[in-house]
Amino acid sequence: MCGIAAILGVLQPERVRSSMIAMLHAQAHRGPDDQGSLVTCPGSYVLGLGNRRLAIQDTSLLGHQPMRNDDTGDLLVYNGEIYNAPDLRHFLESSGYGFRSHSDTEVLLRAYQHWGTKCLSHLRGMFAFALWDSRRERLIVARDHIGIKPLYYTSGEGFFACASEVTALIQGGFAKWDVGSRALAGYLAYGSVQEPLTICEGVYSLPRGSWREIDTSGQILANERYWNFPTIDSSYRNGQAQSLVEEGRAILKTAVHRHLLSDVPLGVFLSAGLDSTAILGLSLQQSRSPIHAFTVTFPDHPADSEGKLAELTAARLGAHFHDCPISDATALRWIEQAFQHMDQPSLDGFNTYIVARAVREQGIVVALSGLGGDEVFGGYNLFRRVPQTYSVMSFIGQLPPGVRRRAADLATLLAADVFRQKAIDIVTSDVGLIGTYFNHRRLISNRGLTLLGLGFRGLGLSEDYQVPELQHKDSYVAADHVSSVGRLDASFYMQNTLLRDSDVFGMANSLEIRVPFLDRDVMEWAFRLPGEVLLPQNAPSKYLLRKMCAELYSSSQRRHRKRGFTLPIAAWMQGPLSEFVADSLNYLSNSGLLEKRGIQHLWASFKDDPDSPAWSRVWALVSLSNWKLRRTTGC
Secondary structure: OEEEEEEEEOOOHHHHHHHHHHHHHHOHHHOEOEEEEEEEOOOOOEEEEEEEEOOOOOOOHHHOOOEEOOOOOOEEEEEEEEOOHHHHHHHHHHOOOOOOOOOHHHHHHHHHHHHHHHHHHHOOEEEEEEEEEOOOOEEEEEEOOOOOOOOEEEEEOOEEEEEOOHHHHHHOOOOOOOEOHHHHHHHHHHOEOOOOEOOEOOOEEOOOOEEEEEOOOOOEEEEEEOOOOOOOOHHHHHOOHHHHHHHHHHHHHHHHHHHOOOOOOEEEEOOOOHHHHHHHHHHHHHOOOOOEEEEEEOOOOHHHOOHHHHHHHHHHHOOEEEEEEOOHHHHHHHHHHHHHHOOOOEOOOHHHHHHHHHHHOOOOOEEEOOOOHHHHHOOOOHHHHHHHHHHHHHHHOOOOHHHHHHHHHHHOOOOOHHHHHHHHHHHHOOOOHHHHHHHHHOOOOHHHHHHOOOOHHHHOOOOOOOOHHHOOHHHOOOOOHHHHHHHHHHHHHHHHHHHHHHHHHHHOOOOEEEOHHHOHHHHHHHOOOOHHHHOOOOOOOOHHHHHHOHHHOOHHHHHOOOOOOOOOHHHHHHOOOHHHHHHHHHHHHOOOOOOHHHHHHHHHHHHHOOOOOHHHHHHHHHHHHHHHHHHHHOO
16 A cells, blocks of 8 residues: 655656655655655656555565566556455466565566556456556556545646645646636535546546556557446346355455455454444454454444444454544544545545544554445445435426425425425436436535535536536446446445545555455446345345345344444534634635635524534535645645
8 A cells, every 4th residue: 555656758857856755755644664766767758656655565675666577677656455466476477477576566567567458357456556668658557446546647738647645746746726616516516526526626536447548748648448337137137046145245255355465464444334244254254363353432422332332243253352432532633633634625534534543553554444335235225215216206307397396395394404405406407317316415505506606507517516528327227226326326425435535544544444345346246236136125225235244243233223433523513613613614715715605604504403414514614624724825
């Protein structure tokens, strides 16, 4: 796990050297164990490659980057883990390739030598890399199938630059802290910037499952997607339920086994939920070493802590349990520090920072997480609500918009303003299933965004506040609403919010967070299933996962209401954070980014009903304000 940087183009060598130093310094937290860089001028162009390393596999100096293939002259900087590296190494050795180290970095170099860019189809892991093809004088950049690891890039006249964090590109002098209006609108619409945009104008995120080829003048010559969601396999509709469960269990078990590959201390994030219990249980069945499970509890909020249930789960499965109590005072101090590491503004993620920090302070370097279980196996009530809403809209959509608006007003007469505005957006939009999904995922309503000065029509965005030409076609399956919701959630909410926050706030603490549910084989199997097989009508959430891991769950867990790990931010906003919130909104109001009346409207909605979801809209503004303040002033 690392932070990487690459620069290619017609530039002055000294400029590239100074930029590389700054880019690696900005990513020091991603790799405290080692640093390496190379700047070379083989022709009329300059190539710079750099790496900050968090050593996980082969912690010796043989894993140092940039790594060179002496047979070809190829150079590689790489961030991530290739979990099937031992199998690939065995194949490549049998094909005549030699190895000096035990690192997966060298496996990736040899795999490219053998297969070229087709090696990406053989990789099972999370990764982003920049590889210099010496013979062809081309830079290859790539990202894993679902975008677990980030890669940001920018280009200009005669250059291309990329890094693991947006901040690195800014510090390297290749972009500025100029906030893009389209990215800003997407952030406030959903609580996270929507890829491929980043909050900074001119900086982009490499799309999931894709690679680019760049020439020596910094021009992108080739652009290809190597992975898409699979097509639905209708034969599963006629399959035997038990054989399906056994097949899924075997694939998930293999994925978890792969994710245990590590030369450093490893643990598991544990809550009282189904996802983390499955990961812990399957890990214990396959690990030769003791497995340590970590649960963060809040002694100041005992009703919200799942420590007792988690401890019982760990004891029942045979794991070493660690309770990490975090007081309100500590959590508030850590939240302030989390703002300093925020690469882009985010509504969410502070819980990830707290969990990651608590676990890292226990000496753990790698942690397995249950992230992705909801999206892959149908854990959110969104899997039911979106199809239901779409069915209702198919009926009332024939009514005039004014009639629909009045109906929404009446139906939400006693509801909080945020629910009323969401209902109005849904019933007045002439949208299909995709639009219905985005409306359900929306944070700030159309009216709220318009008051902030961010109407979609003037920004070149779709009605959903997305970049219209880059919505992935594989994220929608006609006539299969359940499958479509899962794909949309994985492509947008999970990728833009959960995975980004997991990377940023995990790496802020030099902790590698692994996500076995997003193993490529698991995803390709689960997303081939028809919706009615994955989540039959009237079945409980995560129906198939419950069957696959039935022996790992207690009866109380099966009855346990889904409750994610959340922080009492709404309560803090009315107490110890009240002055901080007011100061943040005041700064944002004077920044010129947004219309003051829109900020005042959201603040008034929260004060009128502080126990409603209105707090999250205000907290999104607070996060934006602190991101801007700290990134533009260095505070």
